[in-house]
Amino acid sequence: GATSAHTHEDFLQCLRLQSKYSASISKLVYTPIKSSYFDVLQFSIQNRRFNTTITPKPLVIVTPSNVSHVQAAVICSQKHGMHIRVRSGGHDYEGLSYVSVLPFVIIDLINLGSVSVDATSNTAWVEAGANLGKVYYSIAQKSGTSGFPAGTCPTVGIGGHISGGGYGTLLRKYGLAADNVIDAQLIDVNGRILDRASMGEDLFWAIRGGGGNTFGIVVAWKLNLVPVPDTVTVFTVEKTLEQYATQLVDRWQCVADKLHEDLFIRVILERVNSSSQPGKTTIRAAFNSLFLGKVDSLLPLMQESFPELGLVKEDCTEMSWIESVLYFAGFSRNTSLEILLNRTQPSVRFFKAKSDYVKEPMPKVALEGLWKRLFQLEMGSGQLIFSPYGGRMSEISESSVPFPHRAGNLYQIQHLAYWDEEGIKESRRHISWIRRLYSFVTPYVSKNPRLAYINYRDLDIGVNNLQGNTSYKQASIWGIKYFKINFDKLVHVKTQVDPANFFRNEQSIPPLSCGI
Numbered sequence: 001g002a003t004s005a006h007t008h009e010d011f012l013q014c015l016r017l018q019s020k021y022s023a024s025i026s027k028l029v030y031t032p033i034k035s036s037y038f039d040v041l042q043f044s045i046q047n048r049r050f051n052t053t054i055t056p057k058p059l060v061i062v063t064p065s066n067v068s069h070v071q072a073a074v075i076c077s078q079k080h081g082m083h084i085r086v087r088s089g090g091h092d093y094e095g096l097s098y099v100s101v102l103p104f105v106i107i108d109l110i111n112l113g114s115v116s117v118d119a120t121s122n123t124a125w126v127e128a129g130a131n132l133g134k135v136y137y138s139i140a141q142k143s144g145t146s147g148f149p150a151g152t153c154p155t156v157g158i159g160g161h162i163s164g165g166g167y168g169t170l171l172r173k174y175g176l177a178a179d180n181v182i183d184a185q186l187i188d189v190n191g192r193i194l195d196r197a198s199m200g201e202d203l204f205w206a207i208r209g210g211g212g213n214t215f216g217i218v219v220a221w222k223l224n225l226v227p228v229p230d231t232v233t234v235f236t237v238e239k240t241l242e243q244y245a246t247q248l249v250d251r252w253q254c255v256a257d258k259l260h261e262d263l264f265i266r267v268i269l270e271r272v273n274s275s276s277q278p279g280k281t282t283i284r285a286a287f288n289s290l291f292l293g294k295v296d297s298l299l300p301l302m303q304e305s306f307p308e309l310g311l312v313k314e315d316c317t318e319m320s321w322i323e324s325v326l327y328f329a330g331f332s333r334n335t336s337l338e339i340l341l342n343r344t345q346p347s348v349r350f351f352k353a354k355s356d357y358v359k360e361p362m363p364k365v366a367l368e369g370l371w372k373r374l375f376q377l378e379m380g381s382g383q384l385i386f387s388p389y390g391g392r393m394s395e396i397s398e399s400s401v402p403f404p405h406r407a408g409n410l411y412q413i414q415h416l417a418y419w420d421e422e423g424i425k426e427s428r429r430h431i432s433w434i435r436r437l438y439s440f441v442t443p444y445v446s447k448n449p450r451l452a453y454i455n456y457r458d459l460d461i462g463v464n465n466l467q468g469n470t471s472y473k474q475a476s477i478w479g480i481k482y483f484k485i486n487f488d489k490l491v492h493v494k495t496q497v498d499p500a501n502f503f504r505n506e507q508s509i510p511p512l513s514c515g516i
């Protein structure tokens, strides 16, 4: 309406007036009248659900190329009452980094993505707009025996990823990405640049997993790199129902969290064509693994802890750690490492996901119920990913960072529904499928509260009032599921650093206000 048009003109004027920035910032600002606005907006969108003609669009996109631009954008949006969304890699499952029902501005960190690795101290300063692939690539350029324990998808942004925890194939050995952050640069609500020392330990704690767009804008993280051997081993062993997939998954549930911490075996479950019965489909369990060592050490470990899988040398491939990054990202062996710098996904689909934590092995009837539900959707549309916990994850205390899912969890489930057809009908069909699946699995997963992983954001579990006046009680519905007891400390920190709730979205921590 007229008011928002007026406000956003004032906002743009303010950016121009911040004379310190004006010379360079104008060309980094996009409004819908600029022809490149849609390219910039759509560039990092990962979920087609939020890339339709009816999706609300930002009034302005600002793409800062230095920290002072981020400060100017915060100061001007504060001054003119503009709602902002911060975007790093754009992988938010519910599109919260680039969609809002309020008139809004996107601060997109796409141009703030430098990575600087210091091999001597084994640390790296990484700007928030860098993608995980660039982080891994830059580490490998400097050292063949260092790595970083973050996600498997190279296009994920490090800004949002660490803001929600962040895990990958190294989690059983080294924990989460957020567990390995030692400093940060944050722009607070007043536009000040803070580092660990000046922000204080409580705020530094909160930004390592308490959710993005809540405490300020992270412009860089300092990472502690971790040692990896010069040779690692990978395998993917696939078993269908006819090859006893159910029994093997059942067994996996009992061993996956107790395996040696150098060994990570996740299971990916999907409906596929049956090779033994033409015209029929089956469920395939893919046991997908990284071992931090050579095949000769892996085989006896598997023989001792999971002989039922029948792993043999021929199933395994030895490679460097950085090659294993390509392997888990789905690239073939001889792909050049430079592919890790590529930020565009080969295919972007519609999707909806949910997460769960499993504390006791699910009975066979539950597994069979899951298979039955995978059979209800066409192939390629439903997927379950079981990721093992244990190891280092069980040693880190629940309150070390905001992410609370530590000892006592056997594994995490990610439930996924994908589709390619546009339209409300298809979207309803898939979303109602995943909601029924989630409801079916209720008795077999964590309870009171039923836990969830914030980086697999799911707005079904509860949302804030977007006007900014959400009560503690209302937010704790979703907050306790993501953060357990840490939710209280997050509310406390938020109340200290952003009492007017400037940085907010559908699932950001609300500050306590008088009387609530």
Ligand code: FDA
Residues within 6 Å of the ligand: 046, 085, 086, 087, 088, 089, 090, 091, 092, 093, 096, 097, 109, 128, 150, 151, 152, 153, 155, 156, 157, 158, 159, 160, 161, 163, 164, 165, 166, 167, 168, 211, 212, 213, 214, 216, 217, 218, 219, 455, 456, 505
């Ligand atoms: P995006 O830019 O969308 O930001 C996510 C949230 O953080 C938003 O609320 C945003 O406003 C906020 N934010 C972003 N940058 C910020 C900044 N600099 N300062 C403050 N707030 C900021 N997870 C995982 O743990 N392991 C995995 O292997 C994978 N794999 C994976 C694959 C694919 C294809 C997708 C789509 C997602 C994953 N994820 C994942 C989930 C991923 O960790 C999660 O979506 C992250 O929040 C994405 O961070 P981005 O910066 O890309 O997202």
